[in-house]
Amino acid sequence: MTGMLVIMIGMAAFAVDLTRMQLVRSQMQSAVDAAALAGSMQLRDDPKDVDAAKAAAEKFIHLNNVGFFGDVASDAIQVETGTWDSDTSTFVATTEGPCSVRVFATKSNELFSFAQIFGHLAFSMPGQSIASVPTSPLDIIMVLDLSGSMSSDGRIEALRAASPEFVTTIENAGKDDRIGVMCYGAEIGSYPYGNIYTQSPASLFPDPDEASTDWAGILEAEMTDNFAALRGGALSSSSLQSNKYGGGTPIGAAIRDGAHYLDANNRQDAKGRDLQKLMVLMSDGYANKPEEKSNDYALQMAKYAASLEIQIYTISLGDDADTELMSSIASKTGGRYFEVTGSDSELTAGLKRAYRGIANDINRVILVK
Structure with a gap:
């Protein structure tokens, strides 16, 4: 009977924490999508100001709540400008004539709720997004x-x-x-x-x-x-x-x-x-x-x-x-x-x-x- 109770508690812990991980994943993706769009819009307005595009992207990461504490650390955000090849679906990083923005970010040390009982304290959730400014005439x-x-x-x-x-x-x-x-x-x-x-x-x-x-x-x-x-x-x-x-x-x-x-x-x-x-x-x-x-x-x-x-x-x-x-x-x-x-x-x-x-x-x- 005790063994069955432990299994049931473990399953409940897994279900709750899995739902929590899925929520953080969704929040992370929304944040990097918003960041990539914001950076690309800034790039569209001023293609030569790469720093402004990167700053706009990072700003929008911070404006989106991700996880329990809501913010992603600045050192966990990477923003690149570049070009996007729609034929090969590839991004090439460059600061010369960029038309796209790629954003990587990771929310680290998100605490589990119940899995800590089994020694699993925290998890990290990465996210990536690329947005592009139309360049074809x-x-x-x-x-x-x-x-x-x-x-x-x-x-x-x-x-x-x-x-x-x-x-x-x-x-x-x-x-x-x-x-x-x-x-x-x-x-x-x-x-x-x-x-x-x-x-x-x-x-x-x-x-x-x-x-x-x-x-x-x-x-x-x-x-x-x-x-x-x-x-x-x-x-x-x-x-x-x-x-x-x-x-x-x-x-x-x-x-x-x-x-x-x-x-x-x-x-x-x-x-x-x-x-x-x-x-x-x-x-x-x-x-x-x-x-x-x-x-x-x-x-x-x-x-x-x-x-x-x-x-x-x-x-x-x-x-x-x-x-x-x-x-x-x-x-x-x-x-x-x-x-x-x-x-x-x-x-x-x-x-x-x-x-x-x-x-x-x-x-x-x-x-x-």
């Missing part, structure tokens, strides 16, 4: 609605204020990104000016036999890293005009032409792989071209963009936009949808937030290991 096409309804409720003013700021945010990321601007829409057969995009294959049009007279986007700015030229040109107040082309709202054609242009002008990395392609699509209304099944055509073109591995981030601007369509377009391509409502200053503030949200998404620091 992006090719981005901004596809903007310049239909007549953009003159209402301060919509065109919001676009004029927010679009250049989006370009500046991308520029400040310092990743050799490029941005192009395509606006919509106009009829190919009746639009008398240049830059109308006629390169998309006739097979992609609602009626291939009418491709030469159908609706198309207008390429206001080719892909470029001259962001000052974008802000002063295609995204200037004088260029962003409502009803600029006297056209309707051919969302499907805008996606088609934006996707075709982006894919045709996409860069490759040193290993011959296509760079990530992103479209930022904004509309303040409902698709109305083609006149029949315009939503179906827009979704068909979203599927076409997805086949080219293009993510579409969508923004509905104002209270009259087709939120369901814009949400579906983003969903079909693995992008994200942003809804901006209200008028005047509300629209401006909301559109700026949406653009910042997109920039944060595509430049976010991620845990890689």
Whole structure:
């Protein structure tokens, strides 16, 4: 009977202390994850200040409670900066042009609760995490609605204020990104000016036999890293005009032409792989071209963009936009949808937030290991 009691006490001690070890392991992993993210975010803001990145990482270790006494000793924390190779899943420590942070930490001398009865006094719990700042350049096409309804409720003013700021945010990321601007829409057969995009294959049009007279986007700015030229040109107040082309709202054609242009002008990395392609699509209304099944055509073109591995981030601007369509377009391509409502200053503030949200998404620091 006494022997059975000892076994039962031992099992209870093991269960309690095992649960405690699992809790400390979870706390340790949360702490090193937070530290790696904090260090990488600091590195993203100032890639040259390695010491600041290491300090930020160590600070976040100390801000997380680990174990009974809550803190990890500074001499048990090791922070390294380096690079991350996603192909081989390897971290290489360096202080020259780092884009990743690796954190090691150990919580030592965590006392057992019941195992001490059997001579086991304490345990240690290590943790490791790696976070990386995105460094691969992006090719981005901004596809903007310049239909007549953009003159209402301060919509065109919001676009004029927010679009250049989006370009500046991308520029400040310092990743050799490029941005192009395509606006919509106009009829190919009746639009008398240049830059109308006629390169998309006739097979992609609602009626291939009418491709030469159908609706198309207008390429206001080719892909470029001259962001000052974008802000002063295609995204200037004088260029962003409502009803600029006297056209309707051919969302499907805008996606088609934006996707075709982006894919045709996409860069490759040193290993011959296509760079990530992103479209930022904004509309303040409902698709109305083609006149029949315009939503179906827009979704068909979203599927076409997805086949080219293009993510579409969508923004509905104002209270009259087709939120369901814009949400579906983003969903079909693995992008994200942003809804901006209200008028005047509300629209401006909301559109700026949406653009910042997109920039944060595509430049976010991620845990890689």
